[in-house]
Amino acid sequence: MGSSGMRSIRVGAALAVGGTLLLATACGSSSPKGGGTPAPVPPGGGKGGAASSPSPTASSAVLDLEPKDGTQDAAPTALKVGVANGKLTQVTVTDKSGAAVQGSISADGTDWVPATALSVSDTYQVKASATDDKGVATTASSSFTTLTPSKISRSQDNVVTGSTYGVGMIVSVDFGMPIKNQKAAEAGITFEASDGQQVKGHWMGNQRLDLRPQTFWKPGTTVKVHFRLKNVEVSPGVYGNSDRDESFTIGRSQVSTVDAAKHTMTVQTDGQPDQSIPISSGSDEHPTYNGTMVIEAKEGTAHMTSASVPGLKPGEYDLQVPHSARLTDSGTYVHGNNWSSHDTFGSENVSHGCIGLEDDPGNQGGPNTPAAKFYDSSLVGDVVKVVNSKGAQVAPDNGLSGWNMDWSAW
Structure with missing residues (x-):
């Protein structure tokens, strides 16, 4: 090959090398010596680096709201908020009026329960927040309606x-x-x-x-x-x-003790001397209940009839009885007796199970008799104890007789 041919090849090589050098210089500097157009700096900066930004990270905490959103006829006890793989940070529950429902997050942060049952026939909004172990938060909300009782x-x-x-x-x-x-x-x-x-x-x-x-x-x-x-x-x-x-x-304490064998009632009232009142309680055939009873009602003049005592023959009666204070649902009273003689009280038991105090004739009795004075001084809730009767122990559910049960059994 001639010299002119060799020179042509060398010039081409030099141009190729020069092009390569110029390209490297242009990429390596934004202000190359000798001028030229600066290369654009990529967003985010960095020496020739590409742009970078962190991707959003989803929380691994998973909230569970009960009842589910849109539930109808939910039970008032159904509300519960829980979280898996995280801890609750806040729970807000409001009713249809906007009033907040009180509740608490458990010690381990995984559950929330209301302090009391929700109201029936109401609508509730629930909003809850939680974070996972990396602090990444998540939220959830729901709305539901409680049932209307049928x-x-x-x-x-x-x-x-x-x-x-x-x-x-x-x-x-x-x-x-x-x-x-x-x-x-x-x-x-x-x-x-x-x-x-x-x-x-x-x-x-x-x-x-x-x-x-x-x-x-x-x-x-x-x-x-x-x-x-x-x-x-x-x-x-x-x-x-x-x-x-x-x-x-x-009120004041008044406890009366009836001794059926002695035919007396001893009344103990706060701040006063004990009072002993002659009485007549239930006969041997119809003895008064033993035990602690309570005056459950003051009925004034009560209509009492033997029709309420099955098989009572002889001895039928139909009376208007004054100053009647009921002790049992089955018909035990402390009441005025205005048909027996004066000598009966304190000496005989002649009633059909009640405790009789001397009274005056007439449906209303007298205003100053033993029966009237006891009745007027009594309150519903006063205690009347019967001892030494031939009768059975009064049942705890007969009137307000629950004091006959031990506290351990109550």
């Missing part, structure tokens, strides 16, 4: 708010139907006593709940009773339907 029970009791009762007062609640969830129903009735006494309940069958302290109330005690049964399922599909507050005061 069946309700009553909760009728023997308390009149503002009244004063004796130291033996027992609060008795009649539900009017068999109660299946007795613990839930009982938990819906709470007491506040000014002397701090604990009050417990005992079921007398499956419809009636009696509540009392361990010992007789202290005179002067104020008692508040809180019924919160409206949202309590007392039996399957049946709700209590009553939220109310009641209160009463315990």
